[in-house]
Amino acid sequence: MKDKELSGGCSCGKIRYNLKAEPVSAAMCHCTDCRKAAGAQSVAWITVPLESYTIVTGDPKQYHSSPKVTRTFCSDCGTPLTYRHEDRGRDIDITTGSLDDPERYPPTKDIFDRDRLSWVKTTTDIVKQ
Ligand SMILES: [Zn+2]
Ligand SMILES: [Zn+2]
Structure with a gap:
């Protein structure tokens, strides 16, 4: 059985990407x-092997939010x-949130909880409710 291909992109549609592998994890940061x-108050991420990520169209801008970190948008x-x-x-x-089907990979853990704003619930709490 072949899974539907994973794809996503930015809000304006200029950047489109495909993912060839299933995520190894999904977290709320x-x-x-x-x-x-x-x-935004927090950001949900999926983690995939680098080689499974392919940009189909567009040219994301990149910047270093800290010395070892590269973010693209x-x-x-402006979509991160x-x-x-x-x-x-x-x-x-x-x-x-940039996936075409964000419902597919709900976060299963919260990370950097020490930075969490007091008015933001953890994903785990939300799931339990
Ligand atoms: Zn865009
Ligand atoms: Zn983070």
Whole structure:
């Protein structure tokens, strides 16, 4: 059985990507850097092997949010797309919200809980309710 191909892109449609592998994990990140990068209270990510990520159209802009971290986003509409950490060179994180089907991979853990805003519930709590 062949799974539907995983794909996603930015809000304006200029950037489109495909993923050839299923995610190895799905997490909700509460860190300060993600918060600023997305302008949102927290950011959901899936992690896939780097080689499974292919940009189909467009040219994401990249920047270093800290010395070892490279983030990409659409320079036209601003959608945050990927996160890479030098210490995890084989993996890339993709924003769950940029997937065409974000319902498919709900976060199964919360990370950087120490940075979590007081008014933001953890994903685990939300699941339990
Ligand atoms: Zn865009
Ligand atoms: Zn983060």
